[in-house]
Amino acid sequence: MPERTTPDQYSTWVGLIYVFNLIVGTGALTLPAAFNRAGWALGLCVILILAFISFVTVTFVIETMASANAILTWQRIQDRKKVSGESGLSHSDSEDTPLVSPVANSPDRASTSCRYYMINEKIEMGEMASIFFNKLGTTLFYICLAVYLYGDLSIYGAAIGKSMADVACTYQPANLTCNDTIPDDVLCWEGSTVNRLVAYRIFLTIFIIALGPFVFFNVQKTKYLQVMTSMMRWMAFAIMITYAARTLIISGPQNSPPAVNILASSIAANGFGGMHSLKTVVQGQSMSVHILPALQDNFMYLIVDDSTKEAAVVDPVNSTLVASTVEENKFNLTKILTTHHHWDHAGGNESMSKKFKDIQIYGGDNRVEAVNKIVAHGDSFNIGSLKVQCLGTPCHTTGHICYLVSGEDDDPPSVFTGDTLFAGGCGRFFEGTAAQMCRALGDVLGSLPDKTKVFCGHEYTCQNLKFGLSVEPSNENIKNKLEWATTQRKNQAPTVPSTIEDEKKTNPFMRVHEASIMEHTATTDPVDTMASLRKEKDNF
Known part of the structure; x- marks a missing residue:
C-alpha cells in the first residue's frame, strides 16, 4: 500500500510505532521471570501463542478500520448521487452487489474496488461501533470499553506508583537488598516521617493528575507520546538484555531451568482455587x-x-x-x-x-x-x-x-x-x-x-x-x-x-x-x- 499523508493523517511509521506499543507492553519485561518459573520450552510455546494472538488482533483491527473507511466512502458516493440525481447503485443488501460499482471513464473509479478499503481517514472506535452495531450493540461496546480502560488504568496506576516509590525511596532496613519485600510501613527516606505506603500514594496521585488532560480534555494528538513510549520500552529491553548478557559472561550460567514446569506457582493458579x-x-x-x-x-x-x-x-x-x-x-x-x-x-x-x-x-x-x-x-x-x-x-x-x-x-x-x-x-x-x-x-x-x-x-x-x-x-x-x-x-x-x-x-x-x-x-x-x-x- 503506498504511503499517503495528509495534514489530518498519521504517517505509516507512526502507525507502526502505535502497533508496536499495542503488541509489546510493559508486561513483556517480566518474561525472564515467567520463563524461569514455567520452563524455557513451555515459556517459548506460550509466547509464540501470544504473538500469534497479537497478530490476529492487530490484523482484525486494521481490517475493521479498512471496512469502516470503505463504508463511509460508499455512503458519500451515494449521497453525491442523490444530490446530483445520478441513478445507479442498487440498495440491495445482497453480497453479490458490489460495494461501489465501477463507472466507465470516471477518474474516481479507475482503479479496482479494493482502493476503497485504503485507510485514508482516522475513525474513532465509538464511531466504528455505531457503523457496525445497532443501538444495543453500541451500548454494550461502550460498557466493555469502560471496563477495559478502568482495569488497564488501575493496573498501570498501581504498577507505576509502586515502581516510582521503589526508585525514590532510598532507605532500606539493614542487610536488605531486595525492594520487593520491604514492608509498606518502613520509612521512605531516613529521618523522614513518610513511609513507603504514603510515598506510593503520592506517586499514584501524581500519575492520576498527569493522566487528567488525556481523560478530561480530549487530548488526542499523542504522536510524540507514542514515540517516547517506544523509546523507553526499547531502552528497558536493551538494559535488561545487556545486564543478562553481562551476568552470563562474568558469572556463567546459573542452575539449569527446566524445559516444562506445569506446577509453576502463579497468582492465576493459586488465586482461583489452585494450590x-x-x-x-x-x-x-x-x-x-x-x-x-x-x-x-x-x-x-x-x-x-x-x-x-x-x-x-x-x-x-x-x-x-x-x-x-x-x-x-x-x-x-x-x-x-x-x-x-x-x-x-x-x-x-x-x-x-x-x-x-x-x-x-x-x-x-x-x-x-x-x-x-x-x-x-x-x-x-x-x-x-x-x-x-x-x-x-x-x-x-x-x-x-x-x-x-x-x-x-x-x-x-x-x-x-x-x-x-x-x-x-x-x-x-x-x-x-x-x-x-x-x-x-x-x-x-x-x-x-x-x-x-x-x-x-x-x-x-x-x-x-x-x-x-x-x-x-x-x-x-x-x-x-x-x-x-x-x-x-x-x-x-x-x-x-x-x-x-x-x-x-x-x-x-x-x-x-x-x-x-x-x-x-x-x-x-x-x-x-x-x-x-x-x-x-x-x-x-
Missing part, C-alpha cells in the same frame, strides 16, 4: 498437624490436640480454607499463632476473628493484625493438653515469634518457625542483624532436641538446597535431600516438616561455625559468616 502443594496431615502420638498451602508458596498449619479436638492455627492468611478444614473435621479452634506481622502471615487474622468469635490471636507485637494476646520469649500456654512455648527470634522482624508445641513425653516436639528458619535456609534480615540470626538459629532453635519437627512458613526447600550445594559442593546430606525434595515437588507434595538434626546437616545458615562454610565465605567469625552467606543468598 502449590497438596494438603497433608502429619500424625504424632498426641497431636496432628494439618499442612494447608496458601498463596504462592506459604504454609498454614492447623495444630490439633487429638484427645480434646481443640485446635490452633499458625499464620492463617487464607481464612476460607482454614474455616472449611475446621468445619469438616469438627475441630474446636480457639487460638491463632501468628509468627510475625507481614501480610502473608497475619493478613487473615481479621477475617478469622469474624468467623470464630472470641478466638485468641497471639503475636509478638502490635503490628500483628487483630492481635489480642502479645507474647514474648519464654511465655507459654496450652492447646488442650498440648503445651506451647514462645521463642523470641527477632531479625526477620523485631517481633518474630516461633512456637514450640509439645505433647506426650515420647512424642517429638514440633516448632513452627515462620520466616526465621526454612528448610535449608533462613529469612531475610529485614529488621535485624546477622548476630541476631546467629542467636536465633544457633542458641534458640539450635538448642532444641534433634528430633524436633520443623514446620516453616514457605516452600523454599529446593532453591535453598541448591544454594547450600553451591556453598558445600561435597556435602552428601544436601545432595540426598535435594534429590528427595525434587521428587516431592514433582508430586506436588510439601517438603515439610524437616527436623533440627536435618537442618544442622544441610542448612548452611545453621552451619556457620563449620570450617567448610567459613572457608567458602573467607571469614573466621560465625557472625561474619552469617552476614556473608545472607548477602550471597540474596543474589543467588
